[in-house]
Amino acid sequence: MPHQVFARxxxxxxxxxxxxxxxxxxxxxxxxxxxxxxxxxxxxxxSDPLLRKPFSVYTVDRDRGQISLLYSIVGxxxxxxxxxxxxxxxxxxxxLGGRLFQADPRPNAAHIMVGGGYGVPPLVxxxxxxxxxQSEPNITFIIGARRKDLLLxxxxxxxxxxxxxxxxxxxxxxxxxxxxxVLEPLLLEKSGLPVTVYCxxxxxxxxxxxxxxxxxxxxxxxSVEVAMPCGIGVCMGCVLDLTDGRRVRCCVDGPVFExxxxxxx
Amino acid sequence: xTTPNTAVKIGKLTLRNPxxxxxxxxxxxxxxxxxxxxxKLGAVVVKSTSRExxxxxxxxxxxxxxxxxxNAIGLQNSGVDNFIAEKLPFxxxxxxxxxxxxxxxxxxxxxxxxxxxxxxxGVHGLEINxxxxxxxxxxxxxxxxxxxxxxxxxxxxxxxLTLITKLSxxxxxxxxxxRAAVDAGSDALSLIxxxxxxxxxxxxxxxxxxxxxxxxxxxxxxxxALRCVWQVHRALPNVPxxxxxxxxxxxxxxxxxxxxxxxxAIGTATFVNPTAATDVAAGLEAYLVENGINDVNALVxxxxx
Numbered sequence: 001m002p003h004q005v006f007a008r009x010x011x012x013x014x015x016x017x018x019x020x021x022x023x024x025x026x027x028x029x030x031x032x033x034x035x036x037x038x039x040x041x042x043x044x045x046x047s048d049p050l051l052r053k054p055f056s057v058y059t060v061d062r063d064r065g066q067i068s069l070l071y072s073i074v075g076x077x078x079x080x081x082x083x084x085x086x087x088x089x090x091x092x093x094x095x096l097g098g099r100l101f102q103a104d105p106r107p108n109a110a111h112i113m114v115g116g117g118y119g120v121p122p123l124v125x126x127x128x129x130x131x132x133x134q135s136e137p138n139i140t141f142i143i144g145a146r147r148k149d150l151l152l153x154x155x156x157x158x159x160x161x162x163x164x165x166x167x168x169x170x171x172x173x174x175x176x177x178x179x180x181x182v183l184e185p186l187l188l189e190k191s192g193l194p195v196t197v198y199c200x201x202x203x204x205x206x207x208x209x210x211x212x213x214x215x216x217x218x219x220x221x222x223s224v225e226v227a228m229p230c231g232i233g234v235c236m237g238c239v240l241d242l243t244d245g246r247r248v249r250c251c252v253d254g255p256v257f258e259x260x261x262x263x264x265x
Numbered sequence: 266x267t268t269p270n271t272a273v274k275i276g277k278l279t280l281r282n283p284x285x286x287x288x289x290x291x292x293x294x295x296x297x298x299x300x301x302x303x304x305k306l307g308a309v310v311v312k313s314t315s316r317e318x319x320x321x322x323x324x325x326x327x328x329x330x331x332x333x334x335x336n337a338i339g340l341q342n343s344g345v346d347n348f349i350a351e352k353l354p355f356x357x358x359x360x361x362x363x364x365x366x367x368x369x370x371x372x373x374x375x376x377x378x379x380x381x382x383x384x385x386x387g388v389h390g391l392e393i394n395x396x397x398x399x400x401x402x403x404x405x406x407x408x409x410x411x412x413x414x415x416x417x418x419x420x421x422x423x424x425x426l427t428l429i430t431k432l433s434x435x436x437x438x439x440x441x442x443x444r445a446a447v448d449a450g451s452d453a454l455s456l457i458x459x460x461x462x463x464x465x466x467x468x469x470x471x472x473x474x475x476x477x478x479x480x481x482x483x484x485x486x487x488x489x490a491l492r493c494v495w496q497v498h499r500a501l502p503n504v505p506x507x508x509x510x511x512x513x514x515x516x517x518x519x520x521x522x523x524x525x526x527x528x529x530a531i532g533t534a535t536f537v538n539p540t541a542a543t544d545v546a547a548g549l550e551a552y553l554v555e556n557g558i559n560d561v562n563a564l565v566x567x568x569x570x
Binding site for chain 1: 289290291292296297299300312320321324325326327329331332333334336338341483484513533535536537538539540
């Protein structure tokens with residue numbers, strides 16, 4: 001259940017330019033968080049900016065009671081996060097999210113993660129959880145970025161034995177192009193297996209992935225990225241229109257939706 | 266010292282403490298019941314309910330401005346029949362007054378809603394929203410004392426529930442509207458609704474809200490809200506007021522009580538801290554104890570120059 005935690009910061013280190021990982025002591029969040037959950041962070045001390053900002057959960061260490069967030073320094077809240085030193089306190093509300101990633105439990109399932117930019121961290125979490133739950137899960141991880149220096153988590157995925165494939169828009173690493181240029185041939189490669197695509201990233205990328213999966217009849221789960229002012233289902237600011245005509249709240253009715261459900265504007 | 270009295274009266278209702286939820290910031294109850302104990306609140310004011318379901322405005326619907334937010338939700342709700350069938354049974358499990366915020370475009374809409382909600386059972390008060398700034402004609406009643414009086418008079422005829430009129434600050438003289446509502450049968454007043462504002466993205470050279478304008482709330486509006494409460498209390502000292510506008514802490518709540526509010530609503534603060542309402546209730550009680558005040562009612566309007 002969502003609750004507020006004043007979590008002690010254990011480490012807060014840059015990973016690539018403009019991106020850091022902050023790790024906090026937060027046993028209750030570590031115990032409850034599942035892939036797809038997000039947390040809301042507040043760093044302003046005097047109501048400006050007023051609202052918390054959402055961050056998907058990157059990793060949890062349940063034994064140590066720790067939670068990590070991977071964030072890009074883009075505004076006042078993330079600048080405030082970047083200033084936190086070990087021992088200081090981070091004000092977190094979480095875990096948030098009503099509908100999370102649902103990994104296919106079948107042993108022969110093929111799991112394809114498609115992450116773009118800051119959409120990569122929640123899928124790294126999902127990959128870790130799959131490896132904890134299944135012996136030798138069949139995971140392929142497509143990482144997309146504009147340039148090589150903006151690429152997230154490739155080394156750690158490779159170190160974990162995940163089949164990581166990269167697409168950069170400028171061709172500076174991996175294949176030159178978009179994640180869908182990697183995904184389409186990969187789906188042919190995996191045909192015959194029960195495939196699920198799990199996707200998170202910028203909206204145009206998710207739309208392209210969703211449309212490709214729908215065209216090829218592949219199950220695809222999207223973690224939708226929209227501004228979520230409250231994160232707890234009461235402000236009605238994060239609504240999303242679905243193909244069945246419903247207008248739902250991303251924060252508590254999602255953030256994960258099936259590709260076929262999302263009506264793109 | 267014995268535990269201070271925190272109970273206050275709003276019309277026929279006795280609230281265990283002066284802290285209520287601001288309509289549109291607390292959902293319909295179930296959203297929040299896992300996070301806060303509803304039975305620790307003075308009352309639960311649920312989101313605006315209309316005759317028919319409403320989808321609300323397009324997005325973006327909420328944007329941040331300095332120490333505040335602008336919202337243009339557009340009264341998204343599932344309609345009164347859905348509220349009675351799907352939401353009210355859950356709320357009946359709690360020992361807390363339930364106040365439903367009503368919206369409509371015509372007098373007949375409000376009368377219809379009041380009749381249905383009175384007959385439903387389990388609703389204890391009606392907050393008449395004459396002042397939503399985010400829908401066309403939403404402010405027509407709020408700016409006109411004659412229309413306000415006519416609306417409240419007609420609703421009063423069909424319900425014996427506590428009637429609370431929610432006033433708009435987007436008027437020249439709030440006291441005029443307040444008096445009209447009370448003379449027509451409103452038991453209490455809520456103030457203030459949000460202030461109409463806008464924000465512009467200079468990079469895209471576009472309005473930041475899809476609706477162009479929205480209602481400003483949060484700490485940015487608190488001094489204005491406090492002034493409105495004080496003005497209305499001074500003019501109508503015997504009318505219970507529910508004060509609201511940027512209350513984030515028990516300190517803010519005490520300011521509103523001193524200005525003349527009998528109860529206060531926690532709104533935007535809940536978006537930032539989900540337990541804000543119960544935190545403020547606990548903080549208010551601590552303030553009473555620390556200051557040796559044995560009845561919260563002693564604070565109401567007790568500000569001096």
